[in-house]
Amino acid sequence: MAATAPVGGKTVTVRVNGTTYEREVEARRLLIHFLRDDLDLTGSHVGCDTGNCGACSVLYDGTLVKSCMLLAVQADGASIETVEGLAEGDELNDLQQAFGAHHALQCGYCTPGMLMSATALLREKPHPTEDEIRKGIQGNICRCTGYVNIVEAIKSVGA
Amino acid sequence: MTETTVAPPKPVVVEEGKPQKGWAGQNVPRKEDKRLLQGEGVFFDDIKRHEMGYVHFVRSPYAHARIKSVDVSKALELDGVYGTLTGDEVAILTDPFFELSVKPGADMKDYALAVGKVRFVGEPVAAVVAATRDLARDAAQLVEVDYEPLQPLVDARVAQSGGAPVLHEEAGSNVVWDGTFDWGDWEAAAAEADHVVKIKELHFDRFSSTPLECSGCLVEYNRGTGQWTMYCNHQMPGVGAIWMAPAMRVGIDKLRFVTQDIGGGFGNKICLHPYFVACCLLARKLNRAVQWTEWRTDQHTANAHGNERWFQDIEVAVKADGTLLGFKVKALDDCGAFPRYEPLGCIIWAQVTPGCYRWRHIRVGFTQVVTNKSPVSPNRGYSRMQHLWLTERIIDVVAHELGLDPVQVRKKNYVKHEEFPYETPNGCVYDSGDYARCLDIALDLVDYKKIEEKRVDAEARGKLFGIGIGSTLDSGTNNFGQSMILNPELQFSGNNEVATVKLDIFGEIVVTLGTVPQGQSHETTSAQVVSDILGCSPADVTVRAGHDTYWNSHAGFSGTYASQFAVTGLGAVKGATDMLAGEMKQLAAVVLGCAPDDIELADGTARMKANPEAALPFMALGAILNANNAGLPEDLNITLNCRYVYRPPFEKPDLERKYGNLTLTYATQIHACVVEVDPDTGVYEIVDYAAVDDCGKRIHPQIVEGQVHGATAQAIGAATHETFPYDEDGNLLTPNFYDYHVPHALDMPPMKTGYIESESPFTSLGAKGMGEGGGAGIHAVCAALQDALSSRGRPIVTDSCNPYHRVWSLLQDPAASRAGVEVVSR
Ligand code: FES
Numbered sequence: 015m016a017a018t019a020p021v022g023g024k025t026v027t028v029r030v031n032g033t034t035y036e037r038e039v040e041a042r043r044l045l046i047h048f049l050r051d052d053l054d055l056t057g058s059h060v061g062c063d064t065g066n067c068g069a070c071s072v073l074y075d076g077t078l079v080k081s082c083m084l085l086a087v088q089a090d091g092a093s094i095e096t097v098e099g100l101a102e103g104d105e106l107n108d109l110q111q112a113f114g115a116h117h118a119l120q121c122g123y124c125t126p127g128m129l130m131s132a133t134a135l136l137r138e139k140p141h142p143t144e145d146e147i148r149k150g151i152q153g154n155i156c157r158c159t160g161y162v163n164i165v166e167a168i169k170s171v172g173a
Numbered sequence: 174m175t176e177t178t179v180a181p182p183k184p185v186v187v188e189e190g191k192p193q194k195g196w197a198g199q200n201v202p203r204k205e206d207k208r209l210l211q212g213e214g215v216f217f218d219d220i221k222r223h224e225m226g227y228v229h230f231v232r233s234p235y236a237h238a239r240i241k242s243v244d245v246s247k248a249l250e251l252d253g254v255y256g257t258l259t260g261d262e263v264a265i266l267t268d269p270f271f272e273l274s275v276k277p278g279a280d281m282k283d284y285a286l287a288v289g290k291v292r293f294v295g296e297p298v299a300a301v302v303a304a305t306r307d308l309a310r311d312a313a314q315l316v317e318v319d320y321e322p323l324q325p326l327v328d329a330r331v332a333q334s335g336g337a338p339v340l341h342e343e344a345g346s347n348v349v350w351d352g353t354f355d356w357g358d359w360e361a362a363a364a365e366a367d368h369v370v371k372i373k374e375l376h377f378d379r380f381s382s383t384p385l386e387c388s389g390c391l392v393e394y395n396r397g398t399g400q401w402t403m404y405c406n407h408q409m410p411g412v413g414a415i416w417m418a419p420a421m422r423v424g425i426d427k428l429r430f431v432t433q434d435i436g437g438g439f440g441n442k443i444c445l446h447p448y449f450v451a452c453c454l455l456a457r458k459l460n461r462a463v464q465w466t467e468w469r470t471d472q473h474t475a476n477a478h479g480n481e482r483w484f485q486d487i488e489v490a491v492k493a494d495g496t497l498l499g500f501k502v503k504a505l506d507d508c509g510a511f512p513r514y515e516p517l518g519c520i521i522w523a524q525v526t527p528g529c530y531r532w533r534h535i536r537v538g539f540t541q542v543v544t545n546k547s548p549v550s551p552n553r554g555y556s557r558m559q560h561l562w563l564t565e566r567i568i569d570v571v572a573h574e575l576g577l578d579p580v581q582v583r584k585k586n587y588v589k590h591e592e593f594p595y596e597t598p599n600g601c602v603y604d605s606g607d608y609a610r611c612l613d614i615a616l617d618l619v620d621y622k623k624i625e626e627k628r629v630d631a632e633a634r635g636k637l638f639g640i641g642i643g644s645t646l647d648s649g650t651n652n653f654g655q656s657m658i659l660n661p662e663l664q665f666s667g668n669n670e671v672a673t674v675k676l677d678i679f680g681e682i683v684v685t686l687g688t689v690p691q692g693q694s695h696e697t698t699s700a701q702v703v704s705d706i707l708g709c710s711p712a713d714v715t716v717r718a719g720h721d722t723y724w725n726s727h728a729g730f731s732g733t734y735a736s737q738f739a740v741t742g743l744g745a746v747k748g749a750t751d752m753l754a755g756e757m758k759q760l761a762a763v764v765l766g767c768a769p770d771d772i773e774l775a776d777g778t779a780r781m782k783a784n785p786e787a788a789l790p791f792m793a794l795g796a797i798l799n800a801n802n803a804g805l806p807e808d809l810n811i812t813l814n815c816r817y818v819y820r821p822p823f824e825k826p827d828l829e830r831k832y833g834n835l836t837l838t839y840a841t842q843i844h845a846c847v848v849e850v851d852p853d854t855g856v857y858e859i860v861d862y863a864a865v866d867d868c869g870k871r872i873h874p875q876i877v878e879g880q881v882h883g884a885t886a887q888a889i890g891a892a893t894h895e896t897f898p899y900d901e902d903g904n905l906l907t908p909n910f911y912d913y914h915v916p917h918a919l920d921m922p923p924m925k926t927g928y929i930e931s932e933s934p935f936t937s938l939g940a941k942g943m944g945e946g947g948g949a950g951i952h953a954v955c956a957a958l959q960d961a962l963s964s965r966g967r968p969i970v971t972d973s974c975n976p977y978h979r980v981w982s983l984l985q986d987p988a989a990s991r992a993g994v995e996v997v998s999r
């Protein structure tokens with residue numbers, strides 16, 4: 015049984031969307047499960063178990079990461095941005111509005127991750143070309159839209 | 174036919190605020206979007222309960238094995254483990270799920286967990302519940318299962334041969350169902366033909382639309398009432414309950430399904446009942462809420478694939494001028510280890526028996542068998558996609574072999590615009606359409622007139638160049654009477670869907686649906702229909718999100734599947750809203766002292782047509798009836814809470830002849846695809862692509878176009894990379910998104926769309942169900958590849974999925990693919 019007994023816990027302090035949380039976590043806790051289950055920030059999703067789908071994408075100290083590929087303990091001291099932090103109160107930001115106007119979401123399951131990848135892209139390249147947009151979201155799978163309107167939405171924000 | 178455009182202007186989103194008529198047909202903002210864009214959607218996995226336990230399934234590593242023993246004692250000793258469930262317990266506590274098929278399929282026994290035997294890799298054998306996901310997984314590893322491996326059956330083609338292992342001994346055969354469909358006179362057609370084109374074998378690959386959200390549920394058991402509540406993503410709860418309740422030996426009223434947001438379904442979330450039964454048993458046994466979220470690898474390995482189908486001994490009767498008279502084929506369908514929903518797939522293809530074509534003599538021998546692979550379930554385009562791929566392959570192989578132009582063969586043989594409504598050889602009625610016109614638009618979009626110049630240009634760059642067409646029909650609104658062709662004992666026929674619309678006390682308009690949306694925008698399109706009838710804005714209409722068995726009214730066939738919402742769902746919404754409008758007019762007439770016919774609903778009021786100043790806002794109507802009703806006439810029999818069941822006009826089919834109208838509407842999709850292939854490597858690129866859609870009246874054009882994009886992307890994935898191959902031991906080789914490559918943003922070709930609107934004469938809004946026509950993409954890619962490779966030994970594309978290595982094989986050994994192709998001419 016020792017082989018499967020989890021390594022003990024650790025206290026982490028993580029800033030998420032401007033709020034600081036302190037929690038005791040198991041060493042093996044994934045960052046995505048920490049966000050979803052411990053902090054109840056369920057906007058970020060889980061779509062795979064191999065780091066391929068991007069539904070869990072968040073910004074880690076400003077860098078785009080897949081939060082299923084990090085442990086919660088690795089986020090100790092970090093500042094995380096998730097989809098919940100995008101809107102200003104009830105006011106959707108430009109990117110969110112563009113996703114709505116262009117019908118860039120159907121079931122909406124990929125959308126949080128897609129928005130975070132687009133956010134990272136637009137911060138780095140405020141006026142991306144179509145090719146840059148497609149590269150920017152290549153780590154995010156969408157099974158509903160065929161990406162056409164997602165690309166259009168991001169393009170319209172960067173125009 | 175109302176409108177055509179070759180390059181439709183980008184849909185404009187209109188302002189939602191102002192009350193006006195004519196919302197249907199416009200791109201109003203989606204009601205679903207705001208919550209989803211903020212991460213405030215509620216998917217089942219977002220829901221938590223105090224002290225809930227997490228379920229992890231122990232799954233079979235063998236494709237076929239006898240279970241000698243299951244020992245859960247070590248798992249139970251682990252701290253934080255709440256309990257377990259084994260197949261032995263399941264066999265005592267439940268009965269096998271009912272089977273749709275007649276014998277032999279009827280005798281196959283299917284339980285929530287494996288009982289006595291495992292029949293596919295990933296089959297659940299036991300379940301463990303623990304305090305965390307990780308702990309449950311740890312504990313599952315401690316469950317000891319002793320197996321005696323048996324020979325696996327992975328190739329459907331040998332399922333009926335002497336030495337083949339039999340999966341379900343009780344059935345005594347691997348055959349689920351078989352039958353012959355024979356319409357017209359094939360022998361006469363063959364005798365009349367100038368050429369009979371023979372194709373030995375074609376193969377439609379296994380794949381699945383793999384929704385991004387995996388399956389799952391959170392189950393609570395109420396000991397006091399004996400009821401289970403499942404917060405889940407089941408996309409067809411009505412049918413789920415029909416499977417679950419008898420197996421669990423409880424009334425159907427004991428099962429409550431609740432959904433809000435679902436991360437895609439595509440049919441893959443129809444057969445969740447085995448997992449849900451296991452979770453229900455655990456919730457009762459442990460007296461604790463339990464939560465199960467499928468892992469992606471489990472989704473690929475053991476949830477549900479789309480049907481794999483072999484088409485054998487195809488013969489096609491053709492006149493010298495390219496007129497197609499008919500075909501015959503033996504179809505062999507591989508449904509994996511358990512039949513579940515699948516026997517219906519033995520019939521459902523017959524909705525589109527002749528495809529888009531006028532041939533009248535068709536004979537199909539259809540056999541479905543089980544194999545030691547993942548069970549299958551409906552997958553977007555379900556069963557029709559495979560058959561339509563066959564008809565399109567036939568067209569292109571015939572054209573290829575007889576030296577005819579595939580465009581002309583199609584145009585010559587398409588059902589003609591003036592022939593609608595068109596009765597097919599098996600009695601289905603194609604409602605409306607103009608296939609030739611859709612094809613012209615598709616060809617224009619890929620600049621077909623310059624196609625030879627483009628070919629020359631590509632060849633100058635060392636590429637092989639090809640163009641292909643995919644014509645497909647999206648049949649929607651099933652007549653469930655077709656199930657009786659499968660099994661005359663089944664008591665299913667017709668179809669229905671429910672909506673309620675009420676005017677509440679402060680003038681709120683609230684709609685509930687029997688449907689279970691997974692991204693199809695039901696809240697938005699329902700609000701459009703309601704606001705047009707009531708003379709208000711979609712913003713004034715609340716459509717409750719998702720499904721709740723105890724809250725939303727529903728009927729036997731309620732659900733979201735098989736391209737029908739625009740007909741059944743919106744038909745129900747329209748019916749209920751018409752009733753409500755009538756009641757609102759009655760009430761206003763009483764208050765204003767006139768006749769109901771003197772009242773109109775406009776600008777958010779009920780007012781006198783002759784004197785619009787005499788107007789009652791909706792709020793006044795709601796308040797009067799609900800809270801201030803003293804003095805209303807006794808015979809004013811209204812509730813302002815109206816329920817309507819939409820029921821399409823269907824007859825039971827003629828079971829002897831397998832003849833009758835199986836679906837109400839037929840949307841069209843014609844795709845054109847242009848590829849360039851590297852002759853040395855087989856690597857290819859889709860360089861141009863057009864999808865033309867005709868789904869009748871479009872309630873929300875932007876949503877329709879979105880469905881076209883999405884379905885096309887899935888088809889391109891299925892045509893180029895997505896396949897579920899197994900090794901000879903029955904191991905799935907593509908069990909996750911790492912190995913199973915779905916299209917990413919960089920993989921998608923530039924996509925052009927066009928449309929026409931041939932309104933359906935059979936539906937209340939002129940709309941047709943749509944969203945599953947994407948299969949056209951598979952046909953188009955296969956055709957384009959065959960065209961491109963033609964100069965290299967004229968290979969035939971025999972598989973639906975053509976990754977680069979398969980194209981390379983066709984280039985290396987074109988003769989192999991041609992071995993089964995023969996033309997017998999008079
Ligand atoms: S859940 Fe993180 S990449 Fe899929």
Ligand code: FES
Pocket residue numbers: 118119120121122123124125155156157158159385436437692
């Ligand atoms: S909108 Fe459904 S996965 Fe992207």
